[in-house]
Amino acid sequence: MKRDPGMKMRRVIYLRRLSQLFVIALLIVVPAVTMNSFEWSPSRIVLGHLPPPTIRNISGDTWVFTIGGFRFVHPIAFMDGILSARVIYIPYLLGLIIPLFITIVLGRVFCSWLCPVGFILELNQRTNTLLKRMGLNHELRLPDIRYPLLSVMLLLSFILSTPVVSVIDPPHMLGRELMYLFTHHSVSLTGVSILSGIILFEGLSTSRAWCSSLCPSGGGLSILGAKRVLRIGMERQLCTRCGRCDERCPYNLEPMRLLEDEPGFDWIKCDNCGLCRDVCPTGAIKYMFRRR
Ligand code: SF4
Ligand code: SF4
Structure with a gap:
């Protein structure tokens, strides 16, 4: 077999896994160490036992992440935010610059290198393969509806003055659930149902269906990265x-x-x-x- 003499055998998947695990670690560590669950207890605040909750200098998730005074804003979070609020909040605009630049130059690498749900769904492919071998899998051919779905949701954000994409974006949802878990020791039924529904569907039916056919924010990043150079x-x-x-x-x-x-x-x-x-x-x- 002919080989490229300059070929390096380093596999990019190791770097990707490191990057994905780093994001997951952040989603766990940030709410666990930067917020005091007692400070966040609503009943204690109502009773006047504590001052209002304060978030220290690191907070957020993959939708909006803050370090010190600087934010990193997911490009679709920005669009969802300005359409629902109908104002341009300058710190969000500044926080958009780096994520948008990365997407335009490198493509939708957020999905493959950073998204914690993408990581879980990649691992879940093994379940899909196993069930397929056992004849327990029923694969569906799904059309790619990410772009129309994103358009409809952004329109709804504008009409309803509520950030609709933000409500169902799975990585943001995972970040929110982890936040609730550490601050209020609870998780929402909706969030857990949607996330486990996606995982179950992809295991039992169509592998990577969410990322390739349904994810509105991934679709938005695809469009922004269409002319990428990498x-x-x-x-x-x-x-x-x-x-x-x-x-x-x-x-x-x-x-x-x-x-x-x-x-x-x-x-x-x-x-x-x-x-x-x-x-x-x-x-x-x-x-x-x-x-x-
Ligand atoms: S690009 Fe590489 S993996 Fe793909 S068909 Fe050619 S030799 Fe095989
Ligand atoms: S998504 Fe792109 S980089 Fe990843 S395996 Fe398919 S063609 Fe290759």
Whole structure:
């Protein structure tokens, strides 16, 4: 088998896992150590035993995260926020700059490198595969409705003056539930039902259905990152057409299409996860900095 002499065998998945685990650790540690659950107890505040709850210098989750006086704002959180509030809050606008820049240059890497629910759903693929082998899985072909869903939700945010996307965004929901867990020692039935419903559906039926067909905020990031400069690319002379990359892509994007002159590859949906790159035995698939 022909090999690229300069090929490095480092697998990008290890870095991705580190990044995903770091975010999950933050979602647990931040509410656990920066907020005092007693300070947050509503009954004690009502009785005048304590001052109103204070959040110290690190707070938030993947929707809006604050360190000291600086915020990082998810681009869809920003849109959802300004449409529902109908004002532009300048600290949020400043907090948008870095996440938006990353998305425009690197694509929707939030989904593959940072999203804690994406991490859980990736692991859940093993359950799906196991049930498939046992004949207990019923796969559905779902259309990609992320973009119309996002449009409708943003419209509703504007009409109802309530941030609708924020209510059902799973990573934000997970962050909220962990926050409630540590501050009020409780979780909401809605949040737990939606999150476990997605996990159950993907285990029993269609693997990665949420991220590839349903997630409105992931769809928004796909659009913002459509013209990104970091993308996977193919060195055609190294490819042996073994088909492993096609088998590995979680969204069935068929990276082997990159062998063709007019690939018909869904660049917008690809989240630069690098799984196809990792399994390629010849190093034909690489990350490349270039515009399409
Ligand atoms: S084509 Fe490759 S990088 Fe893109 S989503 Fe599929 S496996 Fe990930
Ligand atoms: S994994 Fe894909 S790109 Fe790599 S050699 Fe096989 S078919 Fe070609």
